[in-house]
Amino acid sequence: MLVPNSSFSAEQAAGVFAAADEKVWLEGPAGSGKTSVGVARVLRLLEFGVPAESILIFLPQRSLAQPYLEALRAPSGYHGGQVAIHTLGSLSLRMVETFWFLIAEEAGFKHPQDLPTFLSLEMAQYMMSRVIEPLLDQRDYFHSVRIERARLYSQIVDNMNKAALVGFPISEIGARLKSALAAGPEQAHIFDDAQACAQAFREHCLARNLLDFSLYVEVFKQQIMGLPQARAYLRSRCRHLIVDNVEEDNPASHRFLAHLLETCQSALIICDRDAGFRRFLGADPQNARRLRRFCDVSLELKDSVVMGAEMQALSNALAAQLGAAAEAQQADPRLAIISEAHRYHPQMVDWVADQVSRLIAEEGVAPEQIALLAPFLSDALRFGLAEALDKRGIAARSHRPSRALRDEPAARALLALARIAHPHWRLAPPGMDIAFALMTAIDGLDLVRAALLTEMLYRGGKLHPFADIQSAAMQDRITFELGQRYDALYTWIQRYIDAKQTLALDIFFRRLFGEVLSRVGFGFHRDVDAGNISMNLVDSARGFRWSLEFMSRYDEPVDLGLEYVKMVDRGLIANFYLRDWLADSDGAALIAPAYTFLLSNRAVDYQFWLNIGSDGWSRRLYQPLTHPHVLSLQWPAGAVWTDDDERELDRRTLRSLLLALTRRCRRAVYLGYSELSESGYEGRGLLLETLQAALRRLPREEAHV
Amino acid sequence: MKLSADFAFTQGSLGDYADCPRRFELRYLRRMRYPALEVRQALDYEARIRKGQRFHKLLQQHLLGVPADLLARSLADDDELRAWWEIALSKGLDGLPRERRAETTLESSLAGQRLLAKYDLLALEPGGEAVIIDWKTGARLPLRKALANRMQTVVYRYVLASAGAQIYGGPIPPERIRMDYVYVAAGGARLSFPYSAAQMEADETRLTDMVGAIDAAAEFPLTEDERRCRFCNYRSYCDRGEAGDFNDFDFDDAEEDEDALALDFDQIAEIEF
Numbered sequence: 001m002l003v004p005n006s007s008f009s010a011e012q013a014a015g016v017f018a019a020a021d022e023k024v025w026l027e028g029p030a031g032s033g034k035t036s037v038g039v040a041r042v043l044r045l046l047e048f049g050v051p052a053e054s055i056l057i058f059l060p061q062r063s064l065a066q067p068y069l070e071a072l073r074a075p076s077g078y079h080g081g082q083v084a085i086h087t088l089g090s091l092s093l094r095m096v097e098t099f100w101f102l103i104a105e106e107a108g109f110k111h112p113q114d115l116p117t118f119l120s121l122e123m124a125q126y127m128m129s130r131v132i133e134p135l136l137d138q139r140d141y142f143h144s145v146r147i148e149r150a151r152l153y154s155q156i157v158d159n160m161n162k163a164a165l166v167g168f169p170i171s172e173i174g175a176r177l178k179s180a181l182a183a184g185p186e187q188a189h190i191f192d193d194a195q196a197c198a199q200a201f202r203e204h205c206l207a208r209n210l211l212d213f214s215l216y217v218e219v220f221k222q223q224i225m226g227l228p229q230a231r232a233y234l235r236s237r238c239r240h241l242i243v244d245n246v247e248e249d250n251p252a253s254h255r256f257l258a259h260l261l262e263t264c265q266s267a268l269i270i271c272d273r274d275a276g277f278r279r280f281l282g283a284d285p286q287n288a289r290r291l292r293r294f295c296d297v298s299l300e301l302k303d304s305v306v307m308g309a310e311m312q313a314l315s316n317a318l319a320a321q322l323g324a325a326a327e328a329q330q331a332d333p334r335l336a337i338i339s340e341a342h343r344y345h346p347q348m349v350d351w352v353a354d355q356v357s358r359l360i361a362e363e364g365v366a367p368e369q370i371a372l373l374a375p376f377l378s379d380a381l382r383f384g385l386a387e388a389l390d391k392r393g394i395a396a397r398s399h400r401p402s403r404a405l406r407d408e409p410a411a412r413a414l415l416a417l418a419r420i421a422h423p424h425w426r427l428a429p430p431g432m433d434i435a436f437a438l439m440t441a442i443d444g445l446d447l448v449r450a451a452l453l454t455e456m457l458y459r460g461g462k463l464h465p466f467a468d469i470q471s472a473a474m475q476d477r478i479t480f481e482l483g484q485r486y487d488a489l490y491t492w493i494q495r496y497i498d499a500k501q502t503l504a505l506d507i508f509f510r511r512l513f514g515e516v517l518s519r520v521g522f523g524f525h526r527d528v529d530a531g532n533i534s535m536n537l538v539d540s541a542r543g544f545r546w547s548l549e550f551m552s553r554y555d556e557p558v559d560l561g562l563e564y565v566k567m568v569d570r571g572l573i574a575n576f577y578l579r580d581w582l583a584d585s586d587g588a589a590l591i592a593p594a595y596t597f598l599l600s601n602r603a604v605d606y607q608f609w610l611n612i613g614s615d616g617w618s619r620r621l622y623q624p625l626t627h628p629h630v631l632s633l634q635w636p637a638g639a640v641w642t643d644d645d646e647r648e649l650d651r652r653t654l655r656s657l658l659l660a661l662t663r664r665c666r667r668a669v670y671l672g673y674s675e676l677s678e679s680g681y682e683g684r685g686l687l688l689e690t691l692q693a694a695l696r697r698l699p700r701e702e703a704h705v
Numbered sequence: 706m707k708l709s710a711d712f713a714f715t716q717g718s719l720g721d722y723a724d725c726p727r728r729f730e731l732r733y734l735r736r737m738r739y740p741a742l743e744v745r746q747a748l749d750y751e752a753r754i755r756k757g758q759r760f761h762k763l764l765q766q767h768l769l770g771v772p773a774d775l776l777a778r779s780l781a782d783d784d785e786l787r788a789w790w791e792i793a794l795s796k797g798l799d800g801l802p803r804e805r806r807a808e809t810t811l812e813s814s815l816a817g818q819r820l821l822a823k824y825d826l827l828a829l830e831p832g833g834e835a836v837i838i839d840w841k842t843g844a845r846l847p848l849r850k851a852l853a854n855r856m857q858t859v860v861y862r863y864v865l866a867s868a869g870a871q872i873y874g875g876p877i878p879p880e881r882i883r884m885d886y887v888y889v890a891a892g893g894a895r896l897s898f899p900y901s902a903a904q905m906e907a908d909e910t911r912l913t914d915m916v917g918a919i920d921a922a923a924e925f926p927l928t929e930d931e932r933r934c935r936f937c938n939y940r941s942y943c944d945r946g947e948a949g950d951f952n953d954f955d956f957d958d959a960e961e962d963e964d965a966l967a968l969d970f971d972q973i974a975e976i977e978f
């Protein structure tokens with residue numbers, strides 16, 4: 001038997017063992033065992049004899065699939081076909097790709113007989129830059145906006161995604177933003193510019209068969225769903241639906257699910273109460289609830305199977321402080337908090353590392369049961385924490401999906417060496433980059449000697465052989481062995497330059513990696529991280545080449561390597577890869593931005609909330625060109641966004657964040673506070689205020705914060 | 706051995722183990738991605754893999770209802786691909802049972818592990834024949850004996866026999882199963898491998914022994930046959946020589962590797978966080 005009867009509460013069992021033609025709505029807070037019901041339900045359906053290929057598991061994000069995948073792959077598992085697991089994005093892409101030749105013309109593509117090119121986020125931003133940069137210069141677009149260009153592009157991409165997910169034409173982006181946000185003509189101009197850029201980009205894509213996320217979701221909704229072949233396929237593949245975290249999904253997903261729910265045989269829709277923290281990605285919990293009307297049965301799970309009583313009390317106290325209905329406390333929330341105030345930021349980092357060390361050494365906590373969370377994770381904080389933990393012998397892994405790939409040492413080294421090897425680009429790197437690249441590339445070379453080598457052997461954008469060092473003392477200082485390694489690298493690059501046969505950049509990276517850097521005596525040898533990062537860079541450069549090679553049918557060809565390196569310089573390449581995110585977590589504490597932790601949907605024993613004085617915990621990113629709330633389905637047409645709305649949003653954001661975090665914490669939260677922040681300012685954000693106020697309301701004892 | 710909780714054995718991973726235990730360890734246990742080249746002529750290799758993938762996609766699209774003439778129009782600039790496509794249509798689908806399923810995956814359990822097979826095409830008739838079609842785009846026909854012994858032949862037939870009951874409408878007698886390799890670049894030559902209960906038993910023993918050996922392995926030694934290192938991208942990790950030559954590469958294996966050159970689109974919808 002795949003699903004044991006005894007391991008569920010009565011409510012859970014009602015969801016798991018519902019009839020194979022029943023549609024069930026299941027709601028409850030995070031940590032109440034809803035996903036366990038979803039997983040067991042899939043296994044139960046298989047046990048019923050439901051064909052695996054007629055089951056669709058639909059999720060807002062791929063990383064949430066892990067518990068399902070693991071259960072389906074359990075050794076005692078079923079024999080048969082494969083259960084499909086999709087997000088709206090993955091399903092849309094697959095369907096558009098499959099039925100492309102049936103819909104391309106109707107969807108308005110100029111070359112319907114050619115293949116489509118799907119754009120990753122970084123490629124969409126790059127293509128956007130190609131379309132918009134001339135407009136920025138010619139028409140003086142966005143002249144009053146002071147943000148990095150990469151962020152400008154990403155906000156225009158974001159607007160287009162919102163239009164597809166919420167369900168309004170891109171021609172309304174400007175008007176919607178203006179009516180709610182434009183305080184004067186200057187701001188109105190900005191939104192007009194954003195509108196014009198979105199439209200120019202869409203036209204550019206239609207003329208070249210390019211499909212960014214917004215366009216393939218749009219084509220899926222408009223064309224694919226009307227296609228008999230596609231509908232027949234979906235009907236046969238989606239007879240039994242399992243939808244998890246429906247509150248984190250967007251209106252386009254909800255509409256698609258409503259369509260399936262009308263005809264499917266059974267369904268389990270799982271909704272997390274008080275969540276919806278993916279709003280910045282289009283989540284619409286209110287709209288999700290409308291799917292309830294398609295269900296025959298509604299079930300509710302109330303009790304957390306994660307939080308202890310004190311943690312539950314803390315969760316309630318914080319939510320109540322931020323406007324939720326107060327609940328009678330069964331325990332003292334102060335027992336779920338450990339905190340210590342510090343004057344300076346580095347002191348806080350040390351305190352955090354000491355506490356982590358103590359938990360592991362004295363209380364036997366497994367490192368993977370500890371998450372160190374901050375609203376944003378700067379390189380300095382990430383590095384400081386990792387180093388402090390390392391000193392105490394504790395392994396840590398960190399993931400910051402929007403960190404630029406060029407900031408990873410392995411990628412930086414490969415990029416710097418590529419610049420030297422392609423002198424015709426005229427992009428010789430500065431000496432510091434070369435010293436850094438040599439240190440990374442050559443095993444045993446420290447930064448001091450790498451800097452010396454650079455000073456003596458890097459001239460006019462070129463490396464020179466080790467023998468060019470005249471002073472024997474200096475050669476000794478570098479050492480003969482390291483000199484030989486340097487020469488091997490130098491010779492490889494020089495031969496490449498002399499051959500005058502420029503390779504595709506991704507192939508160049510692969511050869512340099514395989515023929516030198518991963519060999520014995522070089523920095524990437526047997527280094528798993530360097531291998532993975534190099535592979536991510538190769539994937540990114542190859543995706544870039546493929547897209548642009550295909551476009552050379554329609555546009556003037558460009559120097560692909562040079563263009564790619566410029567794109568990296570503009571910060572357009574990030575390290576968004578899910579496979580790294582899911583890498584084995586055993587034996588290492590996690591360092592991550594709070595939202596990244598939440599999106600992996602797992603609970604830990606201990607959380608450390610760092611920089612609790614920062615207003616980043618409640619405040620949304622500065623995004624002058626877009627607005628997740630104004631561009632949502634819930635925003636009333638014609639309403640104006642006010643300061644009160646902003647304050648209320650801060651409170652709601654923080655409330656759902658704190659609920660989501662505490663519900664994924666079993667034992668205690670450590671609060672990391674320093675009077676002076678990383679950048680030396682005093683911070684008194686809403687989180688700190690809330691913690692203090694919530695604890696002040698408690699009887700007798702003094703507040704700890 | 707510690708495989709990830711969502712791991713399933715495939716003909717590819719078992720083939721890797723049979724070739725070199727160390728490769729299995731690096732690829733599936735340590736999940737090490739390693740960008741070194743498989744062959745010296747990297748762009749030729751890439752173009753060949755992409756063309757093979759495009760061909761498989763075309764057949765999948767066709768079997769899901771996209772008309773052949775519409776698909777053929779997209780092949781105007783590639784004579785070779787068009788020739789493969791025409792041969793597949795004219796010879797590959799001949800005389801197959803009515804019910805056809807493109808790109809179907811079946812899973813079964815074996816010796817406490819999951820075993821998975823992804824089929825290009827399954828053609829079956831409840832109570833009648835169950836035919837596995839595997840498209841090959843290599844121009845050279847392998848020796849029949851080598852193909853019979855190939856991990857793909859072993860795994861695909863075994864998994865269909867043990868996990869195909871639902872799509873067949875009841876247990877499939879092994880004698881009803883046949884696996885056809887169709888070589889579209891060799892004029893549509895077809896190499897067929899029927900199945901039997903005795904063969905299934907022998908396959909089960911072989912697969913169980915392999916999975917058991919992997920399960921029990923404390924070490925994953927490097928292969929002693931260094932010829933197997935020529936096209937392995939871990940060469941520099943193992944200090945095992947230089948990349949092999951494109952013309953010696955067997956594309957039959959690469960064709961089954963879904964991840965070869967796959968772009969990762971999971972990053973797509975994520976905005977700064």
Ligand code: SF4
Pocket residue numbers: 724725726727728731927928933934937938939940941943945
């Ligand atoms: S290089 Fe050779 S020894 Fe190393 S993993 Fe590959 S096949 Fe095995």
